[in-house]
Amino acid sequence: MPDFLRIYAKQDYLTPGAAHTVELIAETVDPDENTVLLDLAAGKGEAAATLAGRFACRVIAVDGYDPFIHIAAAKFWFYNLRDLASVLRADGRQIPVRSDSIDASYCIGGPSIVGLEPALGELVRVTKPGGHVIVSDVVWREKPGPLGPEWDWMAKAQQISADEYAATLTAAGLTVERTHIHPRSDWEDYQAPMLEVAREAKTAQPADPFFAEDVESQVDLERRALDQFLDYATFITRKP
Ligand SMILES: C[S@@+](CC[C@H](N)C(=O)[O-])C[C@H]1O[C@@H](n2cnc3c(N)ncnc32)[C@H](O)[C@@H]1O
Incomplete structure (x- = not known):
């Protein structure tokens, strides 16, 4: 498994456009002290x-990766948010939360990683009727057809357009209210701290050129894919 902790060492968000998706969540849900997310x-x-x-x-955060869970817990403590925000270690395909108990739920950059249908099924299950479900994910602007091994993880990824993603949300029982396609600059902002980590790995003593090369080649791969066929989208939906 890649060393995610090291790759993402210089960034708090791990998803293109995440800060913008949070603004969309804020303006859509308009949470207050009675809201549970x-x-x-x-x-x-x-x-x-x-x-x-x-x-x-209040926010219940769920993740399955221990190092990030520890960082999230420390962050909630550091910002004196422990009464409001808590973190659970759990599989997103089986969230340990009662059905219809959450005012609004969201998954930034995660549904296709957790497993698209199971993740959506759980978000729909835990959210109260009338509540918003907001997700962001990678979508395909063009479908290039079968890709060779030089495309790494993209060769195995499901090629799903924004319209097909919206149809999957509808099939999960959600009403799609809005789709936002993130600008390319959101990807650049997401990749910049990783390239900084790679630069430091090359000049550190001892240097780690293999790690730096891995990171740079992943970013290069993403840039080629963005030029040709990839986008990132946030979908704002509601559970009827
Ligand atoms: C791209 S990151 C997004 C993190 C965060 N939402 C953000 O935008 O900064 C994907 C996250 O999904 C988590 N994850 C992957 N599979 C999971 C699963 N089955 N259950 C829970 N979390 C999972 C990873 O640990 C990682 O933190």
Whole structure:
């Protein structure tokens, strides 16, 4: 498994456009101190801390990766948010939360990583009728057809357009209210701290050129894919 902790060492959000998705969540849900949110695949807990800190709402963050869970827990403690934000270690395909108990739920950059249909099924299950479900994910602007091994993880990824993604959300029982396609600059902002980590790995003593090369080649791969066929989208939906 890649060393995610090291690759993402210089960034709090692990998803292109995550800060913008959080703004979309804030303006759509307009949470207050009576609101309970669920953050699936919460990573380092940045979205949960931002929303709890700004709106005094409660946020249940769920992730399956211990190092990020520890960072999220420490962040909630550091910002004095422990009464509002908590983190659970759990599989996003089986969230340990009662059905219809959450005012609004979101998953930033995670549904296709957790497993698209199971993740959506769980978000729909835990959210109260009438509540929003907001997700962001990679979508395909063009479908290139079968890709060779030089495309690494993209060769195995499901090629799904924004319209097909919206249809999957509808099939999961959600009403799609809005689709936002993120600008290319959101990807550049996401990749810049990783390239900084790679630069440091090359000049550190001892240097780690293999790690640096891995990171740079992943970013290069993403850039080629963005030129040709990839996009990132946030979908705002509601459970009827
Ligand atoms: C791209 S990151 C997104 C993190 C965060 N939402 C953000 O935007 O900063 C994907 C996250 O999904 C988590 N994850 C992957 N599979 C999971 C699963 N089956 N259950 C729970 N979390 C999972 C990873 O640990 C990682 O933190």
